[in-house]
Amino acid sequence: MKKHLISVAAVLALGLGLAAPAAATPDAPPPPPPQSAQKAEKKIPVIVTLERQPKGVNGDGQLVSDVVAKLGKRYDFTVKRQFSYLVNAFSAYLPESAIADLTAEPGVLAVDRMRVYYPSMESATELTQVDKATEAYGVDGRGLVVSIVDTGIDIAHQDMRLDEGVEPRLAPADGFTAKVPYGYNFADENGEVKDTTASQHGMHVAGIVAANGGEGADIAEDGRINGVAPNAQLLAMKVFLTTRIRRALRPMMLWRQLKSRLSAVQM
Template identity: 30%
Template sequence: MKIKRIDSEKNLPTFRASDELKSQKQTPQPDNQRITAYQKQNKIQQQLEDKVKKSVATELFDVIVHLNCDVQKDLKRLDKILGNSFKPKKVFKYINAFLAELTPAQIRKLNTQQDVKFIEENIEIHINLDTANKWFSTERAREDFQLSGRGITIAIVDTGVDNEHMDLSGNKVVGWSDFVNGVESPYDDQGHGTHVASIAAGTGDGNYRYHGVAPEASIVGVKVLDRTGSGSMSQIIEGIEWLIDNKDTYNIHIANLSLGSVGSSDGLDALSQVCNVAVDHGIIVVVSAGNSGPNRYTIGTPAAAEKAITVGSMADVGERGFFLNLYSSRGPTADERIKPDIIAPGHRITAARANSRSDYITFSGTSMASPYVAGTVALMLEADRELTNNQIKGILFESSQDWGGPDKDIDYGYGRLQGYQAVMTAADVRGDIPETPTHISQNGSLQNRSQDIWQYAVNNLSYPVSITMIQENERIDFDLYIYDSNGNIIGYSNSTDRQETVSFVPRRTGNYFIEVYSFHGSGHYFLDVSGG
């Protein structure tokens, strides 16, 4: 597959039908395109401060108060900060913070304390909702290098784990803790955690087509979300603190968190911070990026955690080609760091269905992409137990296929996960790298109501063609039109979103044409084409 920009209209076919599509589209309202990063103005988190301003004096707020002092080492200092006005509901063990229920007056008083770093709301956290193993090449890695995740334990911090499902039964679940209902035996009353666990480490006993990435890895279930898929930030922090305390007991190597908040985080929130602490204690933390894309500044907590591996979602060749899912959250973080870190398969992933014994169900979301990376990390650690968190990251990122802008960018991170190359590097061996569709990246810029025409030649009909165009910001509106060699339109995407994607199955080799059209505004764009 080859691609080139057409700088002259000479010898081009007449493009049909797109003029009518362009004329039917409505110009978006500028206010709907405006995205701004969250900025702190004082010690009270902006979202909390807005609520406090509108509250009555007797209203109570569940908050997490971060301190500049070491709470565990200086309890007298904590008593001085609190005074006699209230008592904390919980003092966290691994971060200098406590949980409390406070009135607006108490929050404002704490805001004046020198030892108080900042105050945030104890927000609700929610879940981020067969061919992927082949096209992201972990299946071949298992076969070629004789790896399965044996001896590696993955903690699933989620809605629970159904260890009665054939793919997760027997001795698969080696540890369990329930921070929602206090039940002593593993269960999943929502289903999300079971699906996630199955993607990372399901045995495929119910159907071999749907085995997990590391089918012999062990699972520790940590239930922090309820039957609706929700849980408080403090509840999840307690779950991660339990992981840290029990790391050696259950031989925990990896923690997967397919959950998150909406909005933009700077990574200073309590949940992001405790994820960083878990990494410092030797646990590789893998987190889903969230499903709030394609706009910028949609990385919430804990996806904004600096030391976590933050994973966005992409489709695979079995689902009409490699393309970035529109919903996958984008960076930068509120403090302008680049997230996500990497992109993995999360579109229409089939895995174990909770409370069914042997059935399967298909879901899409960054929730599905994150455990795919967690399973890949398990294979890497089985190949070399001495790999550190930073070494794992280095191998994953350096072996990925670059998409979008050069190097790391706010949409794809370092690029598309290449499981085979990552495991091969970790094992320090050579292998026959699986064939995948050709990928080409281009970029351009447009003035208002102008267009770029790209000609690309398809010479292999084995793969679908997927074209993803991402514009630099939300204040402009570019569209995507695809034509065959005769100028007939065969696909288009002309939403008002920051991303446009078209996938199709080519019926003949030869030249096709891509039009990137500026419906509104001037700016830069990135174009990624995957096909034969």
């Protein structure tokens, strides 16, 4: 009997020794990465308009700055520009998910996503229904003189012309044309009025006002275009330097002589 018990004990001991080990406890999942390591939410351009609007001539620059400083820390936006003369507002890059909360802030009137616009001459007259007015009233700008106060005009451009037979209101000065009878470069203080800037903003404005590509002009087909008043004359008043932007609004002796004969000024 004693030997039998010893044998059973030996078998149990051997079985326990050969048994499969207990399953290991699985490792806990790693903690989430810190917020700074996660992919940041893309910011979008917005305009934030404040409820309080400027009443005096000096603007509310300090008010806008205070609001920007207060809300900027809370919403992590990047301010681009501040406005405080005509309107109290600022432009910024803001996470899209924060728009609703920022709009609900006291003192904030609206948060609007900014749209991106690109210059286009192809549809300017149609969008403003100038083509209908021209047809209805038979006007094409003849007899008008418009001063373009901008980055200059290329007076030799193919569409800077008057139709044959149109009597110009102003006779051209030396070096100028019937379409652009006069101009001056107030930034560099010389007579070079050609728009040589990368933006070509002055030329774009001049084209909208009075480009004259002729009947059937088609920018896509022949590169020609007609402006709002194709037979108006233009004055090329260049007030921006070619190399850098600097306002040069100096006393204009010529302005006093011509202002009574101008039909409009485009700045």
